[in-house]
Amino acid sequence: MAELRGSSGEAPNHILTRWFGTPDLHRLETYASKAGGYSAMRKALLDMAPADITNEVKTSGLRGRGGAGFATGTKWSFINRDAPGPKYVVVNADESEPGTAKDRYILENSPHMVVEGILIAAYAVGANQAWVYIRGEYDRPYRMLTEAIEEARAKGYIGPKPFGKEYPLDIRLYRGHGAYICGEETALLESLEGKRAQPRSRPPFPAVKGAWGRPTLLNNVETLATVPAILNMGGAEYAKLGTAKSPGTRLLTVSGNVRKPGVYEVELGKTFRHVIMELAGGPPEGRKVKVFWPGGSSAPVLPESMLDTTTDMEALAAARSMGGSGGVIVMDDTHCVVKAAHRLLKFYAYESCGKCTPCRVGGDWAVRTYERILAGQGSQVELDILQRVSDGLQNGRCLCGLGDSAGWVIDSTLRHFREEYEDHALRHECNVGAVMASA
Amino acid sequence: MTALSAQVLEEIRELPAKYPQSRSAVMPALDLAQEEMGHLTPEAMTEVAQALQLDPGYVEGVATFYSLFHLEPVGKHRFYVCTNLSCMLRGANEIVDHVRQAIGVSGSEQVSPDGLFSYEEVECLGACEYAPMMRLDHEYHYDLTTQTIDELITQRRSPTPLAPTLSPGGERVKKPRAPRKKKADG
Ligand SMILES: Cc1cc2nc3c(=O)[nH]c(=O)nc-3n(C[C@H](O)[C@H](O)[C@H](O)COP(=O)(O)O)c2cc1C
Ligand code: SF4
Ligand code: FES
Numbered sequence: 357m358a359e360l361r362g363s364s365g366e367a368p369n370h371i372l373t374r375w376f377g378t379p380d381l382h383r384l385e386t387y388a389s390k391a392g393g394y395s396a397m398r399k400a401l402l403d404m405a406p407a408d409i410t411n412e413v414k415t416s417g418l419r420g421r422g423g424a425g426f427a428t429g430t431k432w433s434f435i436n437r438d439a440p441g442p443k444y445v446v447v448n449a450d451e452s453e454p455g456t457a458k459d460r461y462i463l464e465n466s467p468h469m470v471v472e473g474i475l476i477a478a479y480a481v482g483a484n485q486a487w488v489y490i491r492g493e494y495d496r497p498y499r500m501l502t503e504a505i506e507e508a509r510a511k512g513y514i515g516p517k518p519f520g521k522e523y524p525l526d527i528r529l530y531r532g533h534g535a536y537i538c539g540e541e542t543a544l545l546e547s548l549e550g551k552r553a554q555p556r557s558r559p560p561f562p563a564v565k566g567a568w569g570r571p572t573l574l575n576n577v578e579t580l581a582t583v584p585a586i587l588n589m590g591g592a593e594y595a596k597l598g599t600a601k602s603p604g605t606r607l608l609t610v611s612g613n614v615r616k617p618g619v620y621e622v623e624l625g626k627t628f629r630h631v632i633m634e635l636a637g638g639p640p641e642g643r644k645v646k647v648f649w650p651g652g653s654s655a656p657v658l659p660e661s662m663l664d665t666t667t668d669m670e671a672l673a674a675a676r677s678m679g680g681s682g683g684v685i686v687m688d689d690t691h692c693v694v695k696a697a698h699r700l701l702k703f704y705a706y707e708s709c710g711k712c713t714p715c716r717v718g719g720d721w722a723v724r725t726y727e728r729i730l731a732g733q734g735s736q737v738e739l740d741i742l743q744r745v746s747d748g749l750q751n752g753r754c755l756c757g758l759g760d761s762a763g764w765v766i767d768s769t770l771r772h773f774r775e776e777y778e779d780h781a782l783r784h785e786c787n788v789g790a791v792m793a794s795a
Numbered sequence: 796m797t798a799l800s801a802q803v804l805e806e807i808r809e810l811p812a813k814y815p816q817s818r819s820a821v822m823p824a825l826d827l828a829q830e831e832m833g834h835l836t837p838e839a840m841t842e843v844a845q846a847l848q849l850d851p852g853y854v855e856g857v858a859t860f861y862s863l864f865h866l867e868p869v870g871k872h873r874f875y876v877c878t879n880l881s882c883m884l885r886g887a888n889e890i891v892d893h894v895r896q897a898i899g900v901s902g903s904e905q906v907s908p909d910g911l912f913s914y915e916e917v918e919c920l921g922a923c924e925y926a927p928m929m930r931l932d933h934e935y936h937y938d939l940t941t942q943t944i945d946e947l948i949t950q951r952r953s954p955t956p957l958a959p960t961l962s963p964g965g966e967r968v969k970k971p972r973a974p975r976k977k978k979a980d981g
Contacts, residue, residue, distance in 0.1 A: 358935075492863045528813075534862035550821040550857065570815075610924070611923035612884045612923075617923070696883075696884075
């Protein structure tokens with residue numbers, strides 16, 4: 357296995373990663389004996405009513421770690437546990453947001469933590485079957501999760517009577533096939549049903565009509581992996597970590613121009629300066645941070661001058677960005693903002709599912725406009741086009757968040773780096789010395 | 796004579812029972828077909844459709860949407876080099892140039908003349924802390940340099956048979972990413 361890059365070992369803020377680095381943590385025996393694994397599930401099934409579990413998660417204040425940051429306990433309570441017929445838990449392990457590797461980090465280090473969280477969630481919402489939708493390129497995490505599920509089955513934690521309780525539980529895996537849009541929850545459900553992954557309009561929400569038309573709880577890997585810790589330490593204790601509105605810790609993937617890239621567990625409310633300059637060691641010798649994406653490529657950028665912004669969702673919203681997937685991409689002053697934005701627009705244009713016009717057409721328009729600018733053929737017209745395309749993609753003009761994200765890349769880089777855009781488009785020069793005509 | 800073997804067709808017919816609704820079997824079925832054929836030919840897709848009692852156009856519509864389904868031939872070993880932002884900031888473009896030159900593809904080609912290698916630029920593979928990185932067949936490779944690329948190519952060109960690339964969990968896995976999908980039309 358590759359060298360661990362990121363948080364591990366005992367520290368007050370290591371709720372998820374405390375046991376990472378323990379040899380064989382991925383084996384059930386080690387997870388149980390060293391890390392107290394499956395004690396939360398035992399407690400949930402034997403000592404707690406399902407509504408108590410959901411309430412404990414509500415008390416913790418946990419918010420979804422997949423991107424939108426929705427209150428997890430509240431989401432669980434939307435599922436009518438007593439409705440007749442099958443209900444499902446669907447786990448979003450599609451992790452494809454550029455700059456994000458934390459679900460992989462969890463799955464490779466402690467797959468049983470995910471399995472335990474899934475089983476607790478299923479019991480709490482009245483589901484007997486969970487489906488993990490895992491991106492197709494994750495061969496190793498898939499294998500490790502498969503093995504963990506087999507071990508849990510052999511122990512009876514998955515099966516007709518987990519811990520002797522008459523409550524059958526099952527977990528199945530479904531592999532993705534390479535499409536970013538499958539991370540969007542309703543596109544994921546379409547894909548799971550064997551269709552092209554095009555988002556559904558809501559309502560109905562998945563809690564009412566989700567996988568195969570049935571009530572479905574959909575959560576991210578990290579969200580569910582946090583649940584065992586919450587039950588073990590108590591929701592109130594968890595809520596003491598972080599800020600009042602964004603409690604707890606989360607995993608931030610720090611990548612790009614830093615000396616120590618890695619997946620760091622951070623108490624929410626710490627500054628990005630702490631995360632980027634201290635944990636990740638800052639940019640290479642002699643260089644300066646120019647810009648960072650605080651929550652994956654979809655989160656609007658922040659310039660170096662905003663490094664003291666804190667990692668909680670409220671501070672990020674006030675800074676006109678968002679926590680997103682926790683992918684912190686750092687770019688230093690030897691790189692060009694316009695080129696970076698061009699690369700990301702190519703990504704969004706390529707990954708657009710094509711269902712709504714502003715996204716299908718706007719992405720390609722933006723890419724072609726960036727290409728003209730980078731080829732030294734730009735003018736005010738190009739800058740105006742970019743702004744217009746960006747506006748057209750945002751504010752609910754698209755069915756899902758992909759369109760907004762594409763718009764935010766353009767809008768936020770234009771807002772903070774107007775001069776750099778004007779250098780390219782109006783003066784046909786690149787101030788970081790990259791060759792303009794090479795685009 | 797069918798494109799797919801009788802055994803694979805039989806396996807495909809058994810898939811629907813594993814899902815709450817049979818349609819979910821379409822992608823696992825295409826995996827089996829692709830594993831046998833290397834890439835998905837129109838005949839193979841039609842046979843998958845028949846085995847699952849679906850419309851062939853529907854099956855093709857699914858196959859073309861997802862980039863891990865190949866509709867064109869690919870190499871025996873497949874490079875998927877991530878060129879998204881975190882990798883780009885740490886030299887992914889040089890890695891791409893080097894891979895192309897080392898396996899001998901030019902222009903828009905993706906398969907080496909000897910058919911041993913194919914290559915594709917892909918979006919973020921979720922291992923950005925190890926950038927620049929890539930997937931080669933079913934394995935991730937980290938902190939890439941031109942030297943590691945050369946070593947990997949030499950190993951795969953050597954006549955000593957390599958251990959087969961194991962599919963995860965001993966199960967069948969899909970072959971990697973196909974040429975660019977075309978956009979959906981709704
Ligand atoms: C374009 C797009 C891509 C997304 N990709 C992911 C993803 O890869 N993983 C993920 O967990 N959530 C992703 N999300 C968010 C999901 O739609 C959903 O909000 C989340 O999985 C819910 O789980 P949570 O409440 O535990 O965060 C994406 C959203 C959008 C709009
Ligand atoms: S915004 Fe884009 S990705 Fe989302 S549904 Fe519309 S076309 Fe598809
Ligand atoms: S950007 Fe290359 S793995 Fe994420």
